[in-house]
Amino acid sequence: MRLTLQRVVVLVSMAATLVVAAWAGHEVFSPPPTPPSAIGGAFTLTDMQGRSFTDRNLVGRPTLIYFGFTYCPEICPTTLAHMTAWLRALGPDADRLNIVFVSVDPLRDTPAQLRLYLSNFDPRIVGLTGSEAAVAATARAYRVYYRKVPLTGADYTIDHSSAVYLLDRRARFVEPIRHEATDAEALAAIRRVLGR
Amino acid sequence: MNRRKFLTAAGAVAVLAPASAFATPDRRAGEVVVHDPWARPSMPGAPNGAAYMTLQNTGNRPERLLGGSSPACARVEVHEMSMAGGVMRMRPLAEGLVLPPHGEVRLAPGGYHIMLIGLRGPLRSGARVRLDLRFERAGRISLDLPVEIRPDAPNPHMGM
Numbered sequence: 001m002r003l004t005l006q007r008v009v010v011l012v013s014m015a016a017t018l019v020v021a022a023w024a025g026h027e028v029f030s031p032p033p034t035p036p037s038a039i040g041g042a043f044t045l046t047d048m049q050g051r052s053f054t055d056r057n058l059v060g061r062p063t064l065i066y067f068g069f070t071y072c073p074e075i076c077p078t079t080l081a082h083m084t085a086w087l088r089a090l091g092p093d094a095d096r097l098n099i100v101f102v103s104v105d106p107l108r109d110t111p112a113q114l115r116l117y118l119s120n121f122d123p124r125i126v127g128l129t130g131s132e133a134a135v136a137a138t139a140r141a142y143r144v145y146y147r148k149v150p151l152t153g154a155d156y157t158i159d160h161s162s163a164v165y166l167l168d169r170r171a172r173f174v175e176p177i178r179h180e181a182t183d184a185e186a187l188a189a190i191r192r193v194l195g196r
Numbered sequence: 197m198n199r200r201k202f203l204t205a206a207g208a209v210a211v212l213a214p215a216s217a218f219a220t221p222d223r224r225a226g227e228v229v230v231h232d233p234w235a236r237p238s239m240p241g242a243p244n245g246a247a248y249m250t251l252q253n254t255g256n257r258p259e260r261l262l263g264g265s266s267p268a269c270a271r272v273e274v275h276e277m278s279m280a281g282g283v284m285r286m287r288p289l290a291e292g293l294v295l296p297p298h299g300e301v302r303l304a305p306g307g308y309h310i311m312l313i314g315l316r317g318p319l320r321s322g323a324r325v326r327l328d329l330r331f332e333r334a335g336r337i338s339l340d341l342p343v344e345i346r347p348d349a350p351n352p353h354m355g356m
Contacts (some may be wrong), residue, residue, distance in 0.1 A: 046350030073244040074277060075284045111222070145283050152271065155313065162284040175244055178282065 039165070039173035045102065045128040048115045053128055054170050062193045063098040063167040064177075067144045069105035069158050070117040077120075079164065079179065084122040086186055093194055094124065102138060104146040104160050105131045144171075166192035166193055211352070220342060226334030227255030228295065236305075238319040245269065245312035245319050247341055248303045251297035260292035260332040264290045268325045270314030277306055289350070292332065305346075319343045320342055 040055075045088035047053040064083060068076035080101065087094040101118065106129045109117075114127030131136070139146055148159040163176035165191055174193050177186045223230045233249035233275045245268075264272040274289045293308060295301050303309050310327065312319075319325060320343060327339045 006212075043309065070241055071244060072286075073242070073246045074286070074305060074309065077239065077242065078305065113241055120239040120241070145281075149285075149287070152273070155256045157282055159285040161282050162279065163282055176282075179279065179284065 004108065010184050014052060020041040037126075039143050040167060040171060041139075043134070043138040043141055045134055045138060046111060048111045049129045050111050051081070053065055053126070058098050058100070058167065058171040060169060061098050062169055062174075063100060063191070065100040065102065065142070065167060065189070066164045067139060067142070067146065067160055068108050068162070069103050070106065070113055072158070075179070076106045076121055079162070080118075080121045080125070082183060082186070083125070085183060086190060087122045087124065089183070089187055090190065094122075097124075097190070098144050099125045099128045099174075101125055102135070103127065103145070104135060104139060105148075105158050106130055106132055106135045135187060166190065168193055213282050220340070223337050223339055225337040226259075226331065227253055227257075228259055228331050228334040228337065229254060230329070230339060231277040233339050234343045235319055235327075235343045237321045237343050238315055240318065242269040243313075243315055245315050246305075247311075247312060247325075248305065249339075250300060250302045251293070251295050252300045253297060255333075256296055256297050257333065259334060261295065262292040262330045262332055264310065264327055264329040265326060266312060266327045268316055268319065268327075269312040270316070272327065273311050274308065275311045275312060276308050279306075284304055292352060310336065321345055 042055050044052060044054045064086075066079060066083065068079065070076070083099060085097065087097075090097075099122065101114070103114065109127075109129050111127075111129060114129060118125050118127045130138075133184055136145075142165060144161045146158055150156045150158050162179040164186070165176055166174045168174050175189060177189055181189075205253045220233060223233075229252040231250040233247065234244060235247040236258065241281060251261060261274055263274065266272055274293045275286050276289055278285050279285075288311075289308075293301060293303075299310065310329075312325075312327075323343045325341045325343060327341050329337045331337065
């Protein structure tokens, strides 16, 4: 009788150990996702009116944030045009978002240049610039890659990450909307974070 | 709602009509044929523009687009966009754009484009812009490009 009970206890312990090991093994062998908390953070930049604009200004509403530059002949106008179309498709829900364009070319993208350039797009888009150091710190926080590349003479272009980043109401990173995403995919992601 | 539908349809026809009814005729020089050249509208505050087309090499030997000029801008260069790891890059093709024998190369948004650097004035939708291209063998081809909004180069004022 005791032997049988012992055996049962041993068998159950072995089974439990296997279950725990399998669960733990799964945790170990599936690669961990990049923690969302690693993307984003505090920043201090300047808006198109020359006023200070920080990450605190984002808190309270979900944010679409994109890093680009106004001398970009192709990608940035296309992305901003898509963002303008998303806002139109969202209707009144668009007013529940922050929409931010951060320049990675603060040398040429002054507040006045941002005002002029962004006048082509939805007026709710906030343009941000700042010192080279402030822009670099912001890009670093958002894990955004950018690099100045000389062209002919004094001209240059800037390689840069091309995704639009979606943040929640507390300015925490949710997911990227990749350049190749369709408008339908973008709108679905935005609506998810709006809670619809 | 009906009015909006009508305007959307009218807008679509207005965009499509030039492409079908008044398509820019092909231009040729030597063994090079230029199909469907067009430029996208520029925006205030954006000093550079872009032009696109399909270049066909009908000959047996490789050809190269070396560069060009336009009265509409200070400088013309041929550029390539490429995406790797989510990062978009743009580079001038210092050696020009190679057109393989009996081949065709498409310049389109997201890929190759003719960059119009230092625009002297805005490129407005509906206008035309003169662009001269210089080929290694074929020499010069003069083009008269329509400035247009196209779906793969979306404009903020276009319905989507």
